Amino acid sequence: MPPAVSPAPFRPLSLALPYLAPHRGRLALLGVALVASTAVAVAAPQLLRRFVDRAAEGAGTGTLLWAAAAFAGLALLAEALLVLGDALAARVAWSATNALRLDLVRHCLRLDLTFTQRHPPGALVDRIDGDVGRLANLFSRMVPLLIANGLLLLGIGVALLATDWRVALGYLPLVGGGVVLLRRLTRGAVPAAAAQRAASAALLGRVAEHVDGLPDLRGAGANDVARRAFWRDAATLLAVARHAITLGVRWPAAAQGLASAGLLLALLAGAALHLGGHLSLGGAYVLIAYAGMLQMPLLHIAHQAHDLQQALGAWQRVGELLAERPSVVDGPGRLPRPAGGALGVALEEVTFRYAPDEKPALDGVTLRLAPGRRLALLGRTGSGKSTLAGLLFRFADPTSGRVLLDGHDLRGLSGDSVRRQVGLVTQEVRIFHATVRENVSLFDTWLSDRQIEAAVREVGLGDWLDALPDGLSTRLGAGGRPVSEGEAQLLSLARVLVTDPALVVLDEPTSRLSPAGRRALHTATERLLAGRTAVLVAHQLDTVRTADEVAVLADGRLVEHGPRAALLEDPDSEFSRRLSAGELGR
């Protein structure tokens, strides 16, 4: 049964901790680097103060030169520490998100196929690759920048406190006010920017439509429609863009205003304190230097806040995917290798629903197949053939009833041990961007080249293999050697053959092969099935001809099952009627 959908509470930190924990050492070092670079950056202006005060006192040139060199040195040190921090953050972020990506892939490989079938592959790839990539950026760039800028604001406060407590008192409301304004002024900017992108996409989309439909426009004498629509869209885009920019500059304007106010206050406070005898001339000047350092962190923090929102969305989606649970639970038993090399198959009152409120895809199916027999499953699209094939494989468990292999209920067995004995030829063949060897062995390095080559030759690809430039090491797929539909089908048979299964489930391809291709596939299929139990989801007459038994499914029910010869002789059988109606391809 598919898992009940329960919105998992989104706890970003508990999701991230296991991935960050292995990097404790680096994270500690990263913290030290960030704090140290802030401290150094904040300390550098103190040397300016020293320089100015010593110069005013008429100190020796040596002292002044020392202060000047130290200032430059400290500033460079701060930058070096920031680069070190970036390196550490990037290392941690990419290691952690790599681990997360692997976990997500492992997770998807465990989930019920009913779940993964419901989600288009593109969406899952975007979770695993796109969203995780966004998280890598979050950890490697945004979080460190946010922390560094926060620390800088804090450090300036500490430095001001050390200079004069009255100045620090004035600094507090300035930054506090900034934080309050930050939340208020950045609201609305993100949706407005999205609206701007949407308006731009709408303009280009309409232009594409009109360019594609040029014959229609010209044929109806309506060329002007395209230009009028363009100018309307362009005017809308300008208005939307202005709105977005107006909202978008509110915070930078406020940050700039705060920095200007800071400068003015620093000048006045420095003058007052100096004239009152509380602060040296250098002290007064250094206040202005600190005021000049205010603007960048204020701007950066707002910028990161936008990106942070997007990254949190990615984080949440990843969390949701990880919260999905598979319904198939491995049993303790292992399916033994059958003595004769062929498995017996039995279905007992098997009913299966993809979702509790849907009508059953399989409805009370009972069926027996003796070891070594070959069964052809017939039925229209949606009759339940592929579902039945999937159950033999334990891609899902029946909603009720039992599936037995050699008398063992699949629920009590580990999925891996079942799949060790059962080979599946899927309808659609996946060729990986990898070598022939890897495509046949599915990356199993325990298989010898001899075994792999034997399987490739057995399915009739011997000549093809001999013609390859690098033999088994030839790379296939995009960027390598292209593989035709027929070759792909044969390779998928070799994939199963090399694992020597005791039961073969074959979902026959519906694609149209050339007559020669079909003959080759037929011969290879015969070699694969020889001496094994087989369940064929059949679309072609040729395939059905080789079966010992035929079963016909309709709306999830088994309407007929018997020896092929007997059904063929009976003109009233469902099988005969479908044959004469020409429902099977040749």
Add this chain to the structure above:
Amino acid sequence: MTRHLLRLLAARPGPQLLLDACWTLLRTTLLLTGLLLQAALDTLANGSGDWGQIPLWAGLLAVNEAARLALWYGLVLPRLEPGYTYTVRAGLQDRVLDALLARPAGAAPRHPTGEVVSRLGGDADEVGVFAIWSASNVARLLVAGAAVAVLWATDVRATLALVALIALVTAVGRALGGPVERHRAASRAAAGEVGTRVAEIVGGLATVRAGRAEERVVARLAEANAVRRRAAVRDEVLTSLQGAVLRATTALGTGAVLLLVAGQMRAGRFSLGDLALFLAYLPFVTEAVHTLGTLPGRVRQAGVSLGRLAQLADGPARLVTPAPVHLRAEPPPSAPPPARSPLERLTATGLGYRHADGQRALRGIDLELTAGSATVVTGPVGAGKSTLLRLVAGQLPPGEGELWWNGQRIARPQEFLVPPRCGYLPQEARLFSGTLRENILLGREPDESAVRAAVRLALLEDDLARMPDGLETVVGPRGQRLSGGQVRRVALARLLSREPELLVLDDPLAGLDIDTARALWTNLRARRRALLLVAHEPWVLREADAHAELPRA
């Protein structure tokens, strides 16, 4: 293309100069801030122990800062810049669209639509952004020049040393640019490999599980992951280093100024205010030197973009000639359709055509279409049926031969053969995003009775009755929410509502059931106007007045 780029900017001197002026003013306030600080600090340092003119300087500083904020965030960023950049952008897009629309509709497009859209988006944007970037940076260079002049007046030696140092460090920063680019490319390639492997696994979940290859494909992904991590970390560290070098310019410059002026300051020849001025102007000089470094690249990039747009627009001339923009008011109304001149006879003599690749599509065709007659064109695939119809309907530039309207030669078929003279239905008719009514009117003044009549003639009444919103039903992009037959009949209704004297229809009956096809045929014949169509049905051939069979090409 640089020359054309300059001509393009010069085509709208008003907004460009206004923006230049505003940026110069804006950046001048930054210079003033430095001078005001200098004055205030010098007052403070003169040892008199009183406020002197400091309140005045502070007041001026406040006004100066407020003026900059207002100018920058109140005028330049939200008003002038978007207005200018979107004008340049839309102007370019309009000129390209103009060229595309002027092209023979029936000829094969020279660029795929995806490419056209990508250039209209990305390249027009690049040039538009360059327009405002150039204004801002011209001002930056001007003001930095002024800053150097002020510093020069203060201390020649320190100024020279400072500029030399900044140029040196900037050069180092730019030298990192090559490696940064290389590592970024490597990082992208590694990311692509990870994406490919993830997509392979997710696309083949059943295959992987059936082959018990779960851990093995995960291990394979882990390899790609590790390669990507190394590439990404290298990329990020280099990028960070480049940023650090640029930031360090200011720090090193400050240190250098301090070292150079230490002696002067002790001697009292260099004041605290002078120091503040140097340190305040340092970033301006740094930025300006950086701009000088990036300037050639930016100009080249914008030139390349303009060149790509020029390819779409048949050369740069059309792009850089000023044309009206309509961003603030409704675009001008469409020109009214030409006056109706009843067709008695359309004659084609010696029509022939060669495709752009030189391959002959058609040769020596003579045709005569009279009012009320129906002429069917048949022939094997590739015989040139569609080409013949496009030629007769003015969708292609006349290659060979001539067209005569009531005995008068048609000099420009593309402009002459439009509704209400001639209407053309392509084989793959398309609809546009919008309602069915908008698709039928397609820019014409609403005329309910004409629309109703066209809907009836095109046999759309039953279809509309089944749609809850009727004529207001919104069709998806390119009419995706309708069936193929519905799309074709809506496109036909669009033509019929224009009541053209001559209807040229490319395979209008294909895919219709026999009853619908017959009813449509009857309706088309009942109009008693000239009809030229491609059809294959034997009964159409029997009932048509004339039959032109094209031989195999």
